[in-house]
Amino acid sequence: MFSNYFSPVSQDVLDFKETLNQNQVGFNINCYSGAEFPDINNIDIALIVVPENRGSVNHSESSAYSAFRKSFYNLFEGNWKLRISDFGNLKAGDNLKDTYFALNDIISHLLSQSVFPLVLGGSQDLVYPIYQAYESFTKGVNLLCVDSRFDLIDLDGLNINSRNFIGYIIKQEANHLTNFINLGFQSYLCQNDESHLLEKMLFESCRLGDLRENIKESEPYLRSADIVSFDLSAIKQADAPGTSFPSPNGLEAHHACVISRYAGMSDRVSSFGLFEFASLKDVTNQTANLISQIIWYFFEGFSLRINDYPSSKTIDVNYQKYLIPVKNSNLQFVFYKSKNTGRWWVSSCMEFDKETNYKETVIPCSYEDYLNTISGDIPKRIYKILKTT
Structure with missing residues (x-):
């Protein structure tokens, strides 16, 4: 055709x-x-x-x-x-x-x-x-x-x-x-x-x-x-x-x-x-x-693709979860580390329903982003989550 x-x-x-x-x-x-x-x-x-x-x-x-x-x-x-x-x-x-x-x-x-x-x-x-x-x-x-x-x-x-x-x-x-x-x-x-x-x-x-x-x-x-x-x-x-x-x-x-x-x-x-x-x-x-x-x-x-993006079926099974509270706020960041690849994601949510679009709610990040957030130096692309929450 x-x-x-x-x-x-x-x-x-x-x-x-x-x-x-x-x-x-x-x-x-x-x-x-x-x-x-x-x-x-x-x-x-x-x-x-x-x-x-x-x-x-x-x-x-x-x-x-x-x-x-x-x-x-x-x-x-x-x-x-x-x-x-x-x-x-x-x-x-x-x-x-x-x-x-x-x-x-x-x-x-x-x-x-x-x-x-x-x-x-x-x-x-x-x-x-x-x-x-x-x-x-x-x-x-x-x-x-x-x-x-x-x-x-x-x-x-x-x-x-x-x-x-x-x-x-x-x-x-x-x-x-x-x-x-x-x-x-x-x-x-x-x-x-x-x-x-x-x-x-x-x-x-x-x-x-x-x-x-x-x-x-x-x-x-x-x-x-x-x-x-x-x-x-x-x-x-x-x-x-x-x-x-x-x-x-x-x-x-x-x-x-x-x-x-x-x-x-x-x-x-x-x-x-x-x-x-x-x-x-x-x-x-x-x-x-x-x-x-x-x-x-x-x-x-x-x-080398292995379908490693978080989903409703995998997020509680294939990922380690790390909670980082935001100073002077009731909010917190939730970091996810893949047990299969070691790659990282971050979200400001802990609970997801079946209709959640994980691609927009859980965003990719790096291990360095995780370390910087712990130290209080929140990377710009992660801080963006708070602006859109």
């Missing part, structure tokens, strides 16, 4: 695939070659390339993806048994809204069939139709963007683009956005109005310096996300020159891979996207190679 939406994987990539051995990633990927389209009933993860850049503020040309595919296919498989299909390249619509419609339709159908969509683009405004695809499935969506900017306000843009798409999501009348999280922002690239709006709406952010000091800080945020969008421009130019907005400062390549692995491990993340690839700037294929490795680490994380 999707074949009309896609152009098949190029012949040179298909020929390259034929040279691979059974231990390499590409050997085991089911590609759309122009003949029969992959059967989504036999797929765990769908790779969707979207060469759409009309929503970019710098009006960049569409990128080529053959170098990426060859690099990715050439990697050796990890210790996983994942059924992966490469759908090819999404055809550009007559206008940007047509592409949005097609991507929305595809993501909606994949989610309804429990197939994980992994999107490679293209400008980051493509997150907008991905987010819209969730509206018919859930009442609340947590969106996490790894990005050097907040993408809330573009003073020069009248229409939706890669610099203001988050603002468009927030302004929707039937808004299903429960939380927005930014990882890796750089203050000199963000407007004060954007920072104030994030704080006013109780959204979360973690600056680049904090991530570089301790990349493990990203894990609880990723554990709470439904959609993860990674702007490749958040990686420093020396490591990823082929991006739409290269910058001398940013995440390092290995940090990008760590974040991707955490996203893959998260039981809650149900779609993952990498955006702002600019192949014309990637003259040595360094960025294409890095994208391949980022996706490889995502697959490794995905293969």
Whole structure:
């Protein structure tokens, strides 16, 4: 049913695939070659390339993806048994809204069939139709963007683009956005109005310096996300020159891979996207190679999922409970530690009914958050619970 939406994987990539051995990633990927389209009933993860850049503020040309595919296919498989299909390249619509419609339709159908969509683009405004695809499935969506900017306000843009798409999501009348999280922002690239709006709406952010000091800080945020969008421009130019907005400062390549692995491990993340690839700037294929490795680490994380999120059936059985009273208050924090993985969650509630949405009531945290709360230095994201209680 999707074949009309896609152009098949190029012949040179298909020929390259034929040279691979059974231990390499590409050997085991089911590609759309122009003949029969992959059967989504036999797929765990769908790779969707979207060469759409009309929503970019710098009006960049569409990128080529053959170098990426060859690099990715050439990697050796990890210790996983994942059924992966490469759908090819999404055809550009007559206008940007047509592409949005097609991507929305595809993501909606994949989610309804429990197939994980992994999107490679293209400008980051493509997150907008991905987010819209969730509206018919859930009442609340947590969106996490790894990005050097907040993408809330573009003073020069009248229409939706890669610099203001988050603002468009927030302004929707039937808004299903429960939380927005930014990882890796750089203050000199963000407007004060954007920072104030994030704080006013109780959204979360973690600056680049904090991530570089301790990349493990990203894990609880990723554990709470439904959609993860990674702007490749958040990686420093020396490591990823082929991006739409290269910058001398940013995440390092290995940090990008760590974040991707955490996203893959998260039981809650149900779609993952990498955006702002600019192949014309990637003259040595360094960025294409890095994208391949980022996706490889995502697959490794995905293969390690063990459904560790608290639920009504497991919260009293599989978790150790720690009560921390809040000074000068009748309230208390309840920390939960998984007996299976050692991962931590926190809530301000002790009693839950059967209708409780645990994903919004019990939020992921770290062991360091627990220690800081004991000492009275309540982390900002945990203090947020008191504001919403």
